[in-house]
Amino acid sequence: MHNRLLEPIEIGPRRLRNRIFISAHVPGFADQGAPGKRYISYHRQRAAAGVAMQITGGTAVHRSGLLTTAPSALVNLDDTIIPGYQSLSDAVQGEGGTMLAQLAHSAGTLSAELLGQPSWAPSPVRSALTGNVPHEMSSAEILEIIDAFVAASGRVRAGGLDGIELLSAFGFLPHAFLSPLNNRRTDGYGGSLKNRMRFLLELVEACRPAIGEDRILGIRIPGSDMTPGGLEISDMQAVAQALENTGQVDYLNVIAYNNSLRFGRALHWPATPAGHELFTELSAQIKAVVSLPVLVAGRITHPDQAEAVIASGQADMVAMTRAHITDPEIVRKITEGRADDIRPCVGANTCIRARFQGRPVRCMHNPYVISRNTDPTPASSNDLPPVTVVGAGPAGLEAALTAAQRGHSVRLLERSGEYGGQLRLWCRVESQKELAAVIDWRVRQLDKLGVHPEFNQTVTADQLLNIDDGIIVMATGAEAVADAIPGDGSVVQTTPVELLNDPGLFTGRALIRDQGRGLSALVAAEALAAQGSNVIVVTDEPAVGLDLDLTVRVPAYDRLLNSGVEFLPNHKIAAFEDGAVKLQHVFTGQQTVLPSIDVLVDDHIMRPCDDLMKALAGSDRIVRSVGDCVAPRTVEAAIHEAAQAIAQLTPA
Ligand SMILES: Cc1cc2nc3c(=O)[nH]c(=O)nc-3n(C[C@H](O)[C@H](O)[C@H](O)COP(=O)(O)O)c2cc1C
Numbered sequence: 001m002h003n004r005l006l007e008p009i010e011i012g013p014r015r016l017r018n019r020i021f022i023s024a025h026v027p028g029f030a031d032q033g034a035p036g037k038r039y040i041s042y043h044r045q046r047a048a049a050g051v052a053m054q055i056t057g058g059t060a061v062h063r064s065g066l067l068t069t070a071p072s073a074l075v076n077l078d079d080t081i082i083p084g085y086q087s088l089s090d091a092v093q094g095e096g097g098t099m100l101a102q103l104a105h106s107a108g109t110l111s112a113e114l115l116g117q118p119s120w121a122p123s124p125v126r127s128a129l130t131g132n133v134p135h136e137m138s139s140a141e142i143l144e145i146i147d148a149f150v151a152a153s154g155r156v157r158a159g160g161l162d163g164i165e166l167l168s169a170f171g172f173l174p175h176a177f178l179s180p181l182n183n184r185r186t187d188g189y190g191g192s193l194k195n196r197m198r199f200l201l202e203l204v205e206a207c208r209p210a211i212g213e214d215r216i217l218g219i220r221i222p223g224s225d226m227t228p229g230g231l232e233i234s235d236m237q238a239v240a241q242a243l244e245n246t247g248q249v250d251y252l253n254v255i256a257y258n259n260s261l262r263f264g265r266a267l268h269w270p271a272t273p274a275g276h277e278l279f280t281e282l283s284a285q286i287k288a289v290v291s292l293p294v295l296v297a298g299r300i301t302h303p304d305q306a307e308a309v310i311a312s313g314q315a316d317m318v319a320m321t322r323a324h325i326t327d328p329e330i331v332r333k334i335t336e337g338r339a340d341d342i343r344p345c346v347g348a349n350t351c352i353r354a355r356f357q358g359r360p361v362r363c364m365h366n367p368y369v370i371s372r373n374t375d376p377t378p379a380s381s382n383d384l385p386p387v388t389v390v391g392a393g394p395a396g397l398e399a400a401l402t403a404a405q406r407g408h409s410v411r412l413l414e415r416s417g418e419y420g421g422q423l424r425l426w427c428r429v430e431s432q433k434e435l436a437a438v439i440d441w442r443v444r445q446l447d448k449l450g451v452h453p454e455f456n457q458t459v460t461a462d463q464l465l466n467i468d469d470g471i472i473v474m475a476t477g478a479e480a481v482a483d484a485i486p487g488d489g490s491v492v493q494t495t496p497v498e499l500l501n502d503p504g505l506f507t508g509r510a511l512i513r514d515q516g517r518g519l520s521a522l523v524a525a526e527a528l529a530a531q532g533s534n535v536i537v538v539t540d541e542p543a544v545g546l547d548l549d550l551t552v553r554v555p556a557y558d559r560l561l562n563s564g565v566e567f568l569p570n571h572k573i574a575a576f577e578d579g580a581v582k583l584q585h586v587f588t589g590q591q592t593v594l595p596s597i598d599v600l601v602d603d604h605i606m607r608p609c610d611d612l613m614k615a616l617a618g619s620d621r622i623v624r625s626v627g628d629c630v631a632p633r634t635v636e637a638a639i640h641e642a643a644q645a646i647a648q649l650t651p652a
C-alpha cells in the first residue's frame with residue numbers, strides 16, 4: 001500500500017532506504033551551539049525508526065547571518081562544532097540513516113536587534129516583516145560569505161555527516177540574491193535573472209570541493225515567492241536548470257514564500273486548516289524541467305498523502321517534518337502495517353510557537369518530544385494498582401492512555417455523553433476540525449487496549465472512594481463563566497463554550513469580547529459568522545488574538561476578516577442598554593455606542609471544575625489532578641501534565 005514510499009532512491013553518492021525525509025528544523029536542543037546529548041538522541045530516535053534522511057536546522061555560517069543568538073540552535077562558525085557533528089553522524093548512521101547539515105545565512109530576514117549587529121544582504125531593502133534594513137554587501141563581503149560557507153562545509157565533512165543542504169529559500173542569502181524583491185543591485189550580482197543567480201552558482205561551485213564528491217550537496221529553493229513582483233515558477237525553473245547544469249548538485253528541495261514579506265513567514269508552514277501537500281504543484285513543475293531528484297515539504301502528514309505524491313511523480317522524496325515531531329515512529333509503523341497507530345500531526349503549530357519563543361520544540365499532543373521521543377514504556381512491576389480517571393477530555397484521555405500503556409487496568413468515567421471535553425466543541429467549527437484527531441487517535445488507542453469510556457457518569461467523592469482501592473485521577477476540566485457587565489438585560493450574554501455547544505441558539509448581531517488573547521474568541525466569531533451573523537470582536541488589547549503565533553494569526557485574520565467579521569482593538573465594554581453596547585477607548589476614554597447588539601459572547605473567565613478534587617483532598621487514597629481542573633490552560637498543557645503525572649506514579 002505504501003510501496004512507492006518505501007522504495008530506495010539514489011541521492012548523489014548515497015543510496016537512501018526510502019523516500020521519507022525530515023527537512024531542516026531547529027528543535028532547540030543544541031548545547032552551546034553544538035549537537036549535544038538531547039539533540040543527538042532526537043535525531044537518533046527518528047533514524048532508528050526508519051527515516052531515510054534528516055537535515056539539521058538552519059546553521060549559521062557567519063555572524064552577519066545568525067538565525068538566532070540562542071545557544072540552543074546550532075552554529076557552524078568555528079571548529080567547536082566538529083565533535084558534536086561526529087557524535088551526531090555516528091548516532092544517525094549507526095541506525096542506517098543519513099544526516100545532512102543545513103548551512104544558512106539569514107540575510108535581512110531577522111531584526112538587527114535580535115542579531116546584535118547589522119545583518120548583511122544583497123540590498124538594503126526593509127523587511128516588511130521585521131522592519132529591519134540590512135547592510136548592502138560589498139564584493140569583498142560576498143567573497144567573505146562564500147568563504148564562510150566553504151569553511152562550514154569543511155567542518156561538516158570533518159564531522160562525518162553525509163553532506164550539506166544550502167538554504168536558498170525563505171529570503172535567506174542565496175534566495176535574497178535571486179529575488180527581485182530583495183535584490184536591487186546594479187553590479188554583476190543584480191539585474192537580470194542570470195546575474196541574480198550568480199551568487200548561488202558561485203556558492204555551489206565553491207562548496208562542492210569542500211564537502212567532497214562522496215557527500216551529498218542539496219539546495220533548498222522556493223518554487224515561487226508567491227508575491228507579485230517576486231520570483232515566479234518560470235524563474236525558478238530556469239534556476240533549477242542552471243543548478244543542474246553545474247553538475248555539482250545532488251537534489252533540489254522545493255518550498256515556497258519569502259520570510260522578508262509580511263505574511264511570507266506565516267504561510268510556508270501554516271497551521272490547520274491549511275490543506276495538505278501544499279507545494280507539490282510547484283515541485284512537479286520543477287521536476288518537469290530537471291532530471292535531478294526533487295524533494296518537497298508542506299503538510300504531508302499521512303503516509304497515504306506521501307505515497308500519492310511519490311506515485312504521481314510530483315516529487316521523488318517527501319518531507320514529513322512536523323509529522324515526525326508528533327510521531328517519531330512513522331516509518332516503523334508503516335512498515336509494520338500499523339499506519340493507523342500513527343499519532344497524527346494536526347497542524348496546531350505549538351511546535352513553531354515554542355521555537356519562536358526560544359524554547360525547545362514541543363508538540364500539542366506528543367508529550368514525549370523532549371523526554372524520550374517515544375511512547376511510555378510499560379512499568380516494570382506486574383502488580384500495578386488500578387486507575388480510575390474522572391473526565392474524558394484531553395487530560396483524562398491522555399491519563400487513561402498512559403496508564404493503560406504502562407500496564408494499569410483503567411476505568412474512564414465521563415459526565416457527559418461524549419469524550420473530548422471542550423476540544424470536541426471547538427472541532428465543530430470548520431477551521432478546527434482537524435484537531436478532532438487529537439481525541440479520536442486516543443480513543444482508538446484506548447479501544448485497542450480494551451479501555452472504553454463510561455459515559456453519563458456523574459460521581460460523588462464517596463462513590464469514587466468506594467470504587468476500588470486504586471489510584472484516582474481527576475481530569476474534570478473547567479467551565480466558562482461570563483463576567484458581569486452592567487446592563488439592563490437587553491442583550492443575551494453567553495460564553496464561547498455555551499455558544500459552540502449550539503450556535504443556532506444565538507442569532508442576530510453579535511459582539512465577542514476577546515480577553516483570552518488566544519483562539520477561542522476567534523473560533524466563536526467563526527461559528528457565528530458561518531451561520532450568517534454580523535460579528536464584531538472587541539478587545540482592550542492592541543490586537544485581537546494578541547498571543548497567537550504568527551503562523552496561526554495570519555490565516556485566522558484572513559479567514560475572519562474576509563468573511564465579514566470586524567475587529568475593534570483598544571476598546572473595553574462599559575455597559576449595555578436598550579440593545580446597544582457602550583464601548584470605551586482604553587487610551588482616550590472616548591465612548592462609542594454599538595447599536596442593535598443581540599448577543600454578547602464573553603471570552604473571559606474559565607473556572608476550574610475542582611469540587612471533586614477538593615472533596616478528595618483529605619482522603620488517604622492516591623489522587624492526582626491534571627489539566628484544567630488544576631488551572632485552566634491549553635490542550636498541550638493538559639496532555640503533557642497528564643502523561644507526566646501517570647509516568648511518575650510507578651517506575652518504568
Ligand atoms: C520547529 C521548526 C523549525 C524549522 N526550522 C527550519 C530551518 O531551520 N530551516 C528550514 O529550511 N526549514 C525549517 N523549518 C521548516 C521545515 O523544514 C518544513 O519546511 C516545514 O515544517 C513544513 O514541512 P511539514 O509540513 O512537513 O512540517 C522548520 C520547521 C519547524 C516546525
Ligand code: SF4
Nearest residue numbers: 346348349351363364
Ligand atoms: S504541535 Fe501541532 S503542528 Fe506541531 S508537530 Fe504537534 S501536532 Fe504537528
